[in-house]
Amino acid sequence: MAETLTALSQRNEAFWIGLSLFLLGVITPEALSLGGIGLSRLLIFVGGGILLVRTIVGCVRILKTTAVAGAIGYREGQSNGR
Numbered sequence: 001m002a003e004t005l006t007a008l009s010q011r012n013e014a015f016w017i018g019l020s021l022f023l024l025g026v027i028t029p030e031a032l033s034l035g036g037i038g039l040s041r042l043l044i045f046v047g048g049g050i051l052l053v054r055t056i057v058g059c060v061r062i063l064k065t066t067a068v069a070g071a072i073g074y075r076e077g078q079s080n081g082r
Helices: 001-029 039-080
Strands: none
Touching: 001 039
């Protein structure tokens, strides 16, 4: 149970960090630069990347859980039919 809660907490933290960086990039003036790279674009890119990865991981986990549940249900249906 503790491992599950820790994993959920880390996923939530990744989401909020990504969203915060993205929004910070939106409100940061484009004139600021960090080593020749626009700070605004960098923050938007990093924050958006974190959000994108978080969304993909969530979708893969949902699809994996659905596939496993479907396989178990199929096997139970086949064994009950005999």
